[in-house]
Amino acid sequence: MNDEPLILTVAPNGAYKSTTDHAALPITPAALAATARACLDAGAAMLHLHVRLPDGRHSLRADDYRAAQAAIRAAVGPSLVIQVTTEAAGVYEPAEQVAVVYDLQPEAVSVSLRELLRPGLSEAELSRFFGWLVQTQTMTQVILYDAAEVAQWNQLRARGVIPEGRWFLLFVLGRYAAGQTSSPTDLLPFLQTWDGCHPWAMCAFGAQEHRCAMAALALGGHVRVGFENNLWRRDGSLAPDNSSLVRQVAESAALAGRPLASAAQVRERFQFG
Numbered sequence: 001m002n003d004e005p006l007i008l009t010v011a012p013n014g015a016y017k018s019t020t021d022h023a024a025l026p027i028t029p030a031a032l033a034a035t036a037r038a039c040l041d042a043g044a045a046m047l048h049l050h051v052r053l054p055d056g057r058h059s060l061r062a063d064d065y066r067a068a069q070a071a072i073r074a075a076v077g078p079s080l081v082i083q084v085t086t087e088a089a090g091v092y093e094p095a096e097q098v099a100v101v102y103d104l105q106p107e108a109v110s111v112s113l114r115e116l117l118r119p120g121l122s123e124a125e126l127s128r129f130f131g132w133l134v135q136t137q138t139m140t141q142v143i144l145y146d147a148a149e150v151a152q153w154n155q156l157r158a159r160g161v162i163p164e165g166r167w168f169l170l171f172v173l174g175r176y177a178a179g180q181t182s183s184p185t186d187l188l189p190f191l192q193t194w195d196g197c198h199p200w201a202m203c204a205f206g207a208q209e210h211r212c213a214m215a216a217l218a219l220g221g222h223v224r225v226g227f228e229n230n231l232w233r234r235d236g237s238l239a240p241d242n243s244s245l246v247r248q249v250a251e252s253a254a255l256a257g258r259p260l261a262s263a264a265q266v267r268e269r270f271q272f273g
Helices: 029-042 062-079 094-104 123-135 147-158 184-193 209-218 242-256 263-270
Strands: 008-010 046-049 081-085 108-112 139-144 168-173 200-204 222-225
Touching: 008 242, 029 046, 029 062, 029 242, 046 062, 062 081, 062 094, 062 263, 081 094, 081 139, 081 263, 094 108, 094 123, 139 147, 139 263, 147 168, 147 184, 168 184, 184 200, 184 209, 200 209, 209 222, 209 242, 222 242
Parallel strands: 008 046, 008 222, 046 081, 081 108, 108 139, 139 168, 168 200, 200 222
Antiparallel strands: none
């Protein structure tokens, strides 16, 4: 049995959903702060943060991040790791995604390998960016969408494009698509390609999110849940809020004998902050 503390992350909104999808989807800094407090109390150690423009569209503006971060910190202090996203959402180019990280200098960030390996960001610039993340001790989660991307990540590291660091991988089970429902077996190709060098977590789409989380828990991985990818509880009912999705994973982890990590333990694990 794996007894490494489970890093339980909440992704409360994402880049695409709105309150028409769920009335409790947090969009504003105040709503994000209230969600952060509830999810911390439910067992989360990290919050995956998306912010929006005033009209509700996805934003990578540093000032929008700063407003949300300030509200969340006022609500929870240092008790949650705040992980900002660089997701393009079909709006931002790689250079803009990188620029906001340089500007913000966040404690934690998630980056999609697929989105950065595009025209507009040279391999040298990619290497410089990842080197900067190591030098600044920024906790970095690398988002990988399939086994081919895991292999590509391994190759970039082997070639020295990606320097050695305390990287945290996120295996994404499924895609943004109408009716997408991930399955626990979707984890298998990732794990068959994973080289075992860095810890991993998973996120999943649709009503089987909790089953996928339990597979990750049993296999020694970590878990991200929340309204970004799923609105449904394990019993098939609509989740009232993000904290209910966090709480049911925390309860299952307790039954499995897997302790939950605190934000302080996450910072120690990745040596940042």
